[in-house]
Amino acid sequence: MNLFHRHRGLTPYLLLLPGVLWLSIFFVVPLAFLGYQSLQSGNFDIGYSFTWAWGNYWDALNNYRSEFLRSLEYAAIATALALVISYPVAYWIAFRGGRWKNLLLLFIVAPFFVTYLIRTLAWETILSDNGFVVNTLQSLHVLGPGGRLLATSTAVVAGITYNFLPFMALPLYVSLEQIDGRMLEAAEDLYASKLHAFLRVTLPLSLPGVVAGTLLTFIPAAGDFINAQLLGAPDNHMIGNVIQSKFLELTDYPAAAAMSFILMAGILVAVFVYARAVGTEQLTGTAV
Amino acid sequence: MSAVAVERRPARPSALSRTFAFIRRHLLTAYSILFFAYLLLPIAVVVVFSFNQPTGKFNYTWQGFTWDNWRYWDGVPGIRSSIVLSLEIALLASLVATALGTAIALALVRYNFRGRASTNILIFLPLSTPEIVLGASLLTLFLNLNVVFGFWTILIAHIMFCISFAVVTVKARLVGFDRHLEEAAMDLGANEWTTFQKVTLPLIAPAILAALLLCFAISIDDFVVTYFNSGSKVTFPLFVWGAARIGAPPQVNVIGTAIFVIALTAMLVNVLIQMRRSKGAT
Numbered sequence: 001m002n003l004f005h006r007h008r009g010l011t012p013y014l015l016l017l018p019g020v021l022w023l024s025i026f027f028v029v030p031l032a033f034l035g036y037q038s039l040q041s042g043n044f045d046i047g048y049s050f051t052w053a054w055g056n057y058w059d060a061l062n063n064y065r066s067e068f069l070r071s072l073e074y075a076a077i078a079t080a081l082a083l084v085i086s087y088p089v090a091y092w093i094a095f096r097g098g099r100w101k102n103l104l105l106l107f108i109v110a111p112f113f114v115t116y117l118i119r120t121l122a123w124e125t126i127l128s129d130n131g132f133v134v135n136t137l138q139s140l141h142v143l144g145p146g147g148r149l150l151a152t153s154t155a156v157v158a159g160i161t162y163n164f165l166p167f168m169a170l171p172l173y174v175s176l177e178q179i180d181g182r183m184l185e186a187a188e189d190l191y192a193s194k195l196h197a198f199l200r201v202t203l204p205l206s207l208p209g210v211v212a213g214t215l216l217t218f219i220p221a222a223g224d225f226i227n228a229q230l231l232g233a234p235d236n237h238m239i240g241n242v243i244q245s246k247f248l249e250l251t252d253y254p255a256a257a258a259m260s261f262i263l264m265a266g267i268l269v270a271v272f273v274y275a276r277a278v279g280t281e282q283l284t285g286t287a288v
Numbered sequence: 289m290s291a292v293a294v295e296r297r298p299a300r301p302s303a304l305s306r307t308f309a310f311i312r313r314h315l316l317t318a319y320s321i322l323f324f325a326y327l328l329l330p331i332a333v334v335v336v337f338s339f340n341q342p343t344g345k346f347n348y349t350w351q352g353f354t355w356d357n358w359r360y361w362d363g364v365p366g367i368r369s370s371i372v373l374s375l376e377i378a379l380l381a382s383l384v385a386t387a388l389g390t391a392i393a394l395a396l397v398r399y400n401f402r403g404r405a406s407t408n409i410l411i412f413l414p415l416s417t418p419e420i421v422l423g424a425s426l427l428t429l430f431l432n433l434n435v436v437f438g439f440w441t442i443l444i445a446h447i448m449f450c451i452s453f454a455v456v457t458v459k460a461r462l463v464g465f466d467r468h469l470e471e472a473a474m475d476l477g478a479n480e481w482t483t484f485q486k487v488t489l490p491l492i493a494p495a496i497l498a499a500l501l502l503c504f505a506i507s508i509d510d511f512v513v514t515y516f517n518s519g520s521k522v523t524f525p526l527f528v529w530g531a532a533r534i535g536a537p538p539q540v541n542v543i544g545t546a547i548f549v550i551a552l553t554a555m556l557v558n559v560l561i562q563m564r565r566s567k568g569a570t
Contacts, residue, residue: 110328
């Protein structure tokens, strides 16, 4: 009996050991190395040495301020667009999908079955200078005769929005699907109009999905460089492009490491501010 | 004065809420159809342009129909070996990550132990870290330890970012799991290992399969982390990246279409099995 209990006490740790070890060595330790690297000085030829070079962070912020701000801006716009675009559809599937729900969800995630780079290249084709989108917009005089979509910030934001749309739509759907229909009936019994029932019952109850979807979209969007690379011009480059080229082309490791940390910190701050804003809004929503 | 107010309160909904009701009934459906058209448009472009016969090196405008890209799908140097590498990595990474992730999920759901909260955070963190930071930090580790980049560094990276997805998938199934079945087996004299083999494993098998498929899909699609840790090895997404700089050949669309069709079929089968199961259960 005693032996059995001791054995049970160890079991969870034995189960955890291999996976946790893997994540520690190849996720936690690398982050520590990244921090160590970010405080080094020197260059690739003479080698790097650890000198508590906090200046790397100031240089990164000063030299690439616009790329940092652009990353947060593009990610924020794309996240807001994704929310506005996918909320009605998530609502439609949750309340009107009936027996087709699973199939419709499959359609929502269908873009993920096409390799990320290939679907971005498809947007390059769609938005290309002789493509039908540009031609249509030109004939409607939305775009000038020489106007283009490729290599503009519009194309980059559109690409990011499209690529992370399922991350927004799925959590929205999950939270809307869980809403008990009797709550809405109760609201209508209490003389709430359909609009009021939506604003006072459905919308607040779907807020967890909004929060989850926003985070799942914003975080990868802020670190993305593929859309800016394939759909944008150099003046649309985001901080991901800079980090990528500093690491892999210019071998300026300390600067790139410092930027990676600033990106993480920026995302954390943005997420924190957002969580505070939504949190208070939710509080006032239930108080009223 | 008050009588007017009382009369006005019930009955006729305002113009605003009638508009909302109309939107809810008709516009929403129309909008959803438009939404799906938008969502599927790039996929259609990928499929259609896999049959294009481009005259220059850019596969941007429609020139004419041909089967050749499909017949000579590996007619571009490097494409075949990149697909083989991607498949090898995805297979190994999904197997290892699912095994490690299932064990973690079992420990998290089944046992109360010290360090549970911190384990949960450790699982959650990689999911909320931008891919570029995951890739960059692993690159710094390997650089500082003078590890040679190639097959093994790619595999290590893929297992790393797949584990959390496997844990989340299997955990979701374990949480809604009836423990009485296991207790019954134990009461009937089965020991822990036999119970796990004969009762637990078959019950969570669908979740394990789902985790395997998810990890496989994430691994085979990964570009960013692989780009940082591949050295001179080229996986299929890296091949596409290199090809895109000089104009991607239509064969890229062929492989993209093939992956799409295979993944879609697998998911459709999964959805159908689920529908039949839920029918049989009730």
